[in-house]
Amino acid sequence: MDRAEKKAFVTTLHDVLQQTSVVVVAHYSGLTVAQMQALRKQMRAAGATVQVTKNRLTKIALDGTELASVAGLLKGPTLLAYSTDPVAAPKAAVAFAKDNDKLVILGGAMGKTVLDPEAVKSLATLPSLDELRAKLIGLIQAPATKLAQLSTAPAAKLARVVKAYAEKDAAA
Structure with missing residues (x-):
């Protein structure tokens, strides 16, 4: 990615994160391509989106949004699951993590509220x-x-x- 593509990506991600109500951050190391495709399909069916991005670019995109509190969780191979429905992304992420122990939920944010892994799991039960x-x-x-x-x-x-x-x- 050159500088212009990175800038366009950060702008697009910033706009998307402005409109989402909840974001879940998880480690995905060890998941196979087929498992990642299954995760994306499950998220899409629930009305959520999964995105794997560079942590540095994600931190830049998070600046100025209500979800900026998750920037501290972005260490290592992380993915973002987000949705406009406050329950869709956590519910799909927790359901997938239950079947695949390689997906480790680190936490998330709902608006300005920071969510730890237990809060994400309790949000998924709603x-x-x-x-x-x-x-x-x-x-x-x-x-x-x-x-x-x-x-x-x-x-x-x-x-x-x-x-x-x-x-x-x-x-x-």
Whole structure:
């Protein structure tokens, strides 16, 4: 990479990191190419991105962002996993690290909050944004459904009583 390409890369990475809400930093040494491709595929499916960059360029790109606190973790062969959904990248990284012990989660950041490896793992246990939205919609719809059931229940009970009396009279 020449100087112009490095500058363009740093600018692009800086813009991407400005828009992300969470970043996870991990060591990846020992992973095979097939395992890295599986990690990228799993991250893509979760709505996250994995990027292996030079630590020096990443530190420059992190300057001026809320995620600048992860710069201290960038030592050795590291990768960045990031997403706009606060749960997607940690969830995919923890799931992959569970199956592959070569991926070691060092920590991360969510906004200005620094995350240690345990915080990343606990963040991964939270439901995703889409799951939370579905639960919220279910909770909002539940009272209306219950109200509709309660309003029709007395009429249904009355209809069953009338039917029972009609059948009793028909049998007699």
